[in-house]
Amino acid sequence: MTYQPRLEDIQFILEKVLHVPQRIAEMPAFAEVDADLMNQVLEEAGKFVGEQIAPLNRVGDEVGAHIQDGVVTMPPGFKAAYQAFWQSGWASLSTATEDGGQALPAVLESVLYEWLSAANQGWSMAPGLLHGAYECIKHHASAELKAQYLTKVGTGEWLATMCLTEPHAGSDLGLANTRATPQADGSFAIRGTKIFISGGEHDLTDNIVHLVLARLPDAPAGPKGLSLFLVPKFYADGTRSAVHCERIEEKMGIHGSPTCVMRFDEAQGWLIGEVGRGLNAMFVMMNAARLHVALQGVGLLDAAWQKADAYAHERRQMRAPKPAGVKGTAAADLIIEHPAMRRILDTQRAWVDGSRVLAYKTGLALDQAKHHPDAAQRESAQRWCALITPILKSACTDQGFHGASDCLQVFGGHGYVSEWGIEQNVRDARIAMIYEGTNEIQAIDLLMRKVLSDGGSALNALLDELAQPLSAAQPHEAQVLDLFAQLRAITAEAVKVNGQSEGAIALSWIAGDYLRLAALALLAWSWTQIDQAATAHASDAARWQAPSTALRAWVLPEFGMRAAMIRGQFTAT
Template structure:
């Protein structure tokens, strides 16, 4: 099957028409000069061209050949290094980095769309630059001036790649168990000793240097997460000497064969502290939060890639005539709105296949509205002159990021599996390429904080502590944005029901004397899913109100959302209510 290709008209419509990004950017002094719609289109057009022509064609071979380890060195699949060198030299990693750091100072939403396209085109390759933005933010905000002068511009440009070294064999989600040690050296550096696992891009030949950001413990540090500090250890020092950091092996994985997942051993490796002693998690979370948004976008991109394959196959695969169809051909806009026709015996016209395709399209399009809005809110939080508007942007990012990460990576895997179903038996063999999307997508539900942790973070850290004030404020703000329509009315009612359940039932239950302390943990996954569906309803209400003359392109997916996806909201709300009732 053909490799993924960006559908840039969809990107433009959601960014410029649904979200009206130029209006938002014009309010930000640092980005106002980039609010021109033609500029935004031009950047996306060039990004799509690079992704489609350079990165996407490497996906199949990257999966089949994979990264190769030998004697501590990792060789990437054919074409990967050349593509990466072209990528950073063209300035793509520096898209949203500050001009003073060697970046281009463009809006974060363009970077978000770029990485969504990259993930769709070649998830394994994209893992390498995927951590650059987080590493850049971490070094920019926490490193010393000396470290910034050496490393910041190299990371901003992408000339050097970076890793995030957190996990250890015994310490996965519970980072408080980290044992890697950092001993002071006479020259002000620290010698790091320990083993880190699951390190994406810990060793490779894509870039001339790799900057490792490592969580470790200083002597006499207290146990638990408060005893962790963050350190920077490069693969090569400024004098050209190689650090004593060894890649012991790479994991044999279910998917992502083009990305080396490394076991890294630090043998008294000299490095520098980043930020304050004992504040390592504070510095690292800057990197992790940036990564979580990008992982949510990965979910959207991976689902788009799977949908493209399934949609193309469904139009070409001819079997029995679709039920109720007596014509020789039918408009394909019943499936994807591009205005062509398909033969009457193409499986694209069968209700079972249309249901699969329309459901995934509903998730993709709504996810883009939510994901791109999150990127716009990041820029607003950073640059808006009004403090109240910055606070509202921070509220959006805090509440929506865990929802985007968890719900859309979950759908990427299950939706890709549904797209495989469109191929029947052909989907289960490697020839058609759809099975790779299923394998590659699965890990996104696990890394950067498992989806269960995202749900706990949402409910127990973001919703309950302030009495659900932030949540109710967000929902009220979103309700105001909706026009008058049946879809908007339905969405407002759902927002009110979720807010009412939270304020009148969940909060009193958790605060009651003798309440079971684990109740919110039982409910967290259903709560996140319910909020995801409300956000999708908001997104589709916005799309429906904007589509106008292009309604035909979007109507099938919109109908698919309300028919096949939205009923889940009632189920999740019922499960939440049942969870408060004693068994």
């Protein structure tokens, strides 16, 4: 029941579905990266995750992180595993070589963090923000701050936090009132309390780099008054900053990750980026974090599926219904033979595999947006990331929780007790629907900011690119073209509604439904790509047939329901 990465599934999607080695070869920055190197990296990553991280999952959940006198101690084995992680170079997979990293494609990092989350989400929370913190410091910090902190964070030798939320300011960051008072030496004294800070205090690394949103004394109210500051746990001379962990939260899940209340008592810090543009700098972290959160949903669902599938192949219960002419030979059959259980498992497999296609394509798009020599390709990749990130974050985490709950059902009563570990998957998965921007906020961001802001032009251009090679003569591809056409029509209607006096309010009611429509249409597209690859490689076809069938039977019919709900709201408006 311990999660094990399955490299063959990943290789099929990367190489035969998305043709990642060929796409990577188009970018001079990755001239030395080929399929063999990618497979070697992923093979070693799978071994590390399976042998060193997955076995710590249960102790992390049962023992958890502990605090005494403001000092947080991590569960047994966590520190040694993290030291091995960063020293082996896994924390710096995509970090630039000049900053101590390996400069490998971000798509490989996407696979790594999916596996880490599946194996041990509590532990994986610790390095989860490293990439975003590194990019934030690299692109916005002063030369002096970069010299002191960039390599340490980029290699993972020091971990980082993202200090946004306050007791009265959750999703509405503009309400934050942590204060930053200028000092004579150019630094700032930071005062305030931040809550829900993942890894705010721990013993995994020698130092922790806090990136803190705060407001100067004369700053205007609202988000435009926020600036970003770097406050370390320890300064260069070894003295400790006036940053204190007041407590760690008792939580539903991810017990191995300390969620801290952090108090800043005039702690010395330094400005990152420009005054009043803290959110701009912070969103470098947020966007990277949201893709990783989507991958958490995929990984935790895959972990739940692995447990449920293994149990279904071992557990015997009542005789399953047989097709006409087929007789059972045993007093009880394996529950995998029961259609209700098969439906659960195949449906969740359809979500895992299809979501991987979209998530890995997004990881590849991050590489293309940054490194592709052709401007049109960079623009297309940037459009993909902007539109797809909120969809992935919301849809994958929603399915990660609800799908894990469905997988628990396979166990019956045994799933509700802790012995089999499936209930931990459900508990751990729930938080991903909330943090890094709730799924409701992702839906509003997609519809109001990403789609309606340009009248749907960017979304339609993306759909054009995806639809171009599809043929209406192929049934599955024709279905995708129909879903795309319906999505376009609903988008056009939403543009009209948005122009009405109460349009924004009406659209807020159905933003979640709209995001779900987009997710289902994209999931259908991803499965046409899987089906094409499976047909072209007949030896792989059997592996993908059952979830492909389940997608059309049990997943895509939701599209019609959501579309009807949206049209009903438009009619009412």
